[in-house]
Amino acid sequence: MDEVKSFLKEFNEVIRECGKFCYMSRGKEFQQEAVKKLMTLKRKAMSLKEKMIKVENEDLANTMLSLENLIDAMINELKMWIALKEDKPNEAWDFLINAQSAVRTAAQAHEIAINLNAEGYGNKLHLLEKLLFPPQIFFSPGFVIKKAECSICGKEYGECEHVVGKAYMGKICYKIIKEVELREISIVEYPADKHARALQFTDDKGVTRDFMTWRRIEKDE
Ligand SMILES: [Zn+2]
Known part of the structure; x- marks a missing residue:
């Protein structure tokens, strides 16, 4: 058009x-x-x-x-x-x-x-x-999806013909997770979600620092 x-x-x-x-x-x-x-x-x-x-x-x-x-x-x-x-x-x-x-x-x-x-x-x-940016430490949740719905049609995922990551009429199909069982949190190099990362760390002298800036973070008691 x-x-x-x-x-x-x-x-x-x-x-x-x-x-x-x-x-x-x-x-x-x-x-x-x-x-x-x-x-x-x-x-x-x-x-x-x-x-x-x-x-x-x-x-x-x-x-x-x-x-x-x-x-x-x-x-x-x-x-x-x-x-x-x-x-x-x-x-x-x-x-x-x-x-x-x-x-x-x-x-x-x-x-x-x-x-x-x-x-x-x-x-x-x-x-x-x-x-x-300096190398980051990422967290990745390991979980088992017990129940998920299709974002396009709302049916239980797997029971319709829509595929995750494909576009249908201007919308990307994704799973809407309804029930999940969390197994563990692991530290990974290539995470699915790079927003989930370590924000601070405590060094061997007990000083807590911002992971990105190296600035000291004062703990409020
Ligand atoms: Zn569907």
């Missing part, structure tokens, strides 16, 4: 323009401005997606879901740079992880992400993780 085509043109322009500010050295005020521009673009993408869902055009609904997530990834990258300048590395980490998962969702949603080089963007975000 023409509407999606003209949106794509606008998308390419705004992404090119805002991509100029995805560097540490750029002025914070330009990065904040770029976030605003991208938020407006994201709202447009979402309403166009809703429109495509309404007319039941699945291919275009999924296309819009993909674009929406690519925009979201850049918003989060810019917020990461801003947070780093504001000396908030823990927040910056969360923005980076959000950006990474948005790129993954974009790639799952529609193959348009391949043409828009989502893979290259994902690689850049992976490099930033390694270059900007």
Whole structure:
């Protein structure tokens, strides 16, 4: 449809323009401005997606879901740079992880992400993780799912034809966990969720420090 085509043109322009500010050295005020521009673009993408869902055009609904997530990834990258300048590395980490998962969702949603080089963007975000932050300690919960529902149709997962990670009419299918049995928490190198990490540690002298900044954390008694 023409509407999606003209949106794509606008998308390419705004992404090119805002991509100029995805560097540490750029002025914070330009990065904040770029976030605003991208938020407006994201709202447009979402309403166009809703429109495509309404007319039941699945291919275009999924296309819009993909674009929406690519925009979201850049918003989060810019917020990461801003947070780093504001000396908030823990927040910056969360923005980076959000950006990474948005790129993954974009790639799952529609193959348009391949043409828009989502893979290259994902690689850049992976490099930033390694270059900007010290190695992290991640926690991974080991559990057995006893009961899960399909997010698309609400049936018990496995009893319908929907597959986790695939897009259906503008939505990614995931399991809604209804019953779970937690087995253990383990420390892993490659976790499913990089938000779950050690925030502080206590050294052999009994000093507690922020894992990211090395700053001392005073315990309030
Ligand atoms: Zn289903």
